[in-house]
Amino acid sequence: MDASTQGLIIPHLFFSFICDEVVLFKSCFFINVLGAGRRKDCSDEVRQLVFQTLLARSKNGRLGKKVTGEVATQFGLGIYTVQAIWRNAKVSLHQGIVVDVKSRKRGRCDRKEVPIDLEPLRNIPLNERMTLDDVSRRLHVGKAKLIRYMRKGLLRRHSNMFKPYLTEANKKTRLQFCVNMIDQDSTPNEPYFKDLFDHVFIDEKWFFLTQSHAKYYLLPDEDDPHRSSKSKNYIPRLMFLSVTARPGFVNGVCVFDGKIGCFPLVTWEQAKRSSVNRQAGTWEVKPIAHKTREVIREFMIERVLPAIKAKWPIEDIAKPIYIVQDNSPSHIEANDALFCEHAKKDGFDIRLVCQPPNSPDFNILDLGFFRAIQSIQYKMAAKTVQDLVPIVQEVTYL
Numbered sequence: 001m002d003a004s005t006q007g008l009i010i011p012h013l014f015f016s017f018i019c020d021e022v023v024l025f026k027s028c029f030f031i032n033v034l035g036a037g038r039r040k041d042c043s044d045e046v047r048q049l050v051f052q053t054l055l056a057r058s059k060n061g062r063l064g065k066k067v068t069g070e071v072a073t074q075f076g077l078g079i080y081t082v083q084a085i086w087r088n089a090k091v092s093l094h095q096g097i098v099v100d101v102k103s104r105k106r107g108r109c110d111r112k113e114v115p116i117d118l119e120p121l122r123n124i125p126l127n128e129r130m131t132l133d134d135v136s137r138r139l140h141v142g143k144a145k146l147i148r149y150m151r152k153g154l155l156r157r158h159s160n161m162f163k164p165y166l167t168e169a170n171k172k173t174r175l176q177f178c179v180n181m182i183d184q185d186s187t188p189n190e191p192y193f194k195d196l197f198d199h200v201f202i203d204e205k206w207f208f209l210t211q212s213h214a215k216y217y218l219l220p221d222e223d224d225p226h227r228s229s230k231s232k233n234y235i236p237r238l239m240f241l242s243v244t245a246r247p248g249f250v251n252g253v254c255v256f257d258g259k260i261g262c263f264p265l266v267t268w269e270q271a272k273r274s275s276v277n278r279q280a281g282t283w284e285v286k287p288i289a290h291k292t293r294e295v296i297r298e299f300m301i302e303r304v305l306p307a308i309k310a311k312w313p314i315e316d317i318a319k320p321i322y323i324v325q326d327n328s329p330s331h332i333e334a335n336d337a338l339f340c341e342h343a344k345k346d347g348f349d350i351r352l353v354c355q356p357p358n359s360p361d362f363n364i365l366d367l368g369f370f371r372a373i374q375s376i377q378y379k380m381a382a383k384t385v386q387d388l389v390p391i392v393q394e395v396t397y398l
Contacts, residue, residue: 042077044102047085050075051101054086061090116141118154164358173356198316199353200245200260200308200323203365204291207374207392209236209382236385238287239265240392241296242365242373243304248313261307262373262396263299264389265291285386291330300332301342309346321350327357 042050050071057067068086072079085101092099120139121129129135136143149155166174186192212232216225229235241263248256265288274280288295308321325331332339334352343350355362373395380391 041103041105042075042081046075046077047101047103050077050082050085051089051099054082055089061093116145116149118149164360166358170356170358174359174362177356177359177362196246197248198319198321200243200321201364202241202243202304202323202325203363203370204239204241204265204328205365205370205374206237206239207377207388209385209388211235211378214378236388238285238385238388238392239291241265241299241304242370242396243307244365244369256311256313259397260311261303262393263303264392265295265299266389285389287385293330293332296330297332297336297339300339305342305350308350309348312348317347319349321348322353323350324353324355324363326360326363327354 053071053074054063054067057063057071063086068082069079071077072082075082089099089101116139118139121135124135124138128138132143132146135141136146139146146155150157181193181196182191183194210227212229212235214227218224243260243262245256245258245260247254247258264285266285267288268283269286271278271280271282271284278284304323308323312321331354332352334354336352339352343352360366373392376395376398377388377392380395382388382391
């Protein structure tokens, strides 16, 4: 072999050696990934298939000498794993219970959680634990652990709202109001509350033209809507007097829907001069500036009483009807002479009742009816306060 030939063979042999080493490394890598190295825990479905395979190859509850090894090779598992599955299954069969070959590691392995003492939280002032960051900093606990404790029910988030301030006299009045709602014919054996079919609830409510914060769903290429107002604290609004009673049903058929009326506290005036929006003499809606007792008395006599008399069920006309109102200073008194005179006409017996002071939670309109009306009213998109009147009245009678 001459020098030139030797110079060609030696690099070739070196290159072949390097290629063999690369192939060997790749083989070891794929063998390790596919399970010849450290194996991952098999799923519960695979464990169930292993058990069914072992059960099919068993004879009278016994396996051959090489069955577990062959099944382990078939599923790429360790032989001890297959033997443990068969051993646990045999115990269940011997006890006559359902065979469960699922993994028992869940909840019993991994790092054990170190419990923390949450009792020091009681001694922390409320204004110093208003966020999770505050609690985490004061207890020296991570936010992630606090969130896990909240999911377990060991810690809770509370939204606190102001409650009406009640004096001792207010509390006694509230209690007496509740006692008066008990049907006297049901005492003393099985007392129950009145059905309130003879009660009418009235209250005032501000309805705004729009809300300061609104949520919309848009496409990615849509422009953000632009809304503007001179002041978010003075959005155009109107006050309505809502009158509602409990609906009546006969054999499942509604004979009285309870929606007596929703009256705007406004006046209609003609424009004195022209503008870019309207001509002089155009009728406009003007909110009543001062809601005095005289204004409320006029609305009660001219609007509320005729609406009740027109919509009240005929068979209940002779029975007393109670109008429940709050203790607003603008409301008339229960024994107002002029109101009582009109309330006794046409064979009706309509009486005024005042709910306890500082108790807005005693009126069904404040509890949810107004909020339901306003949420629908916002979807009608009124542009002026004049458009607000028919929209609110339409929503009320839906």
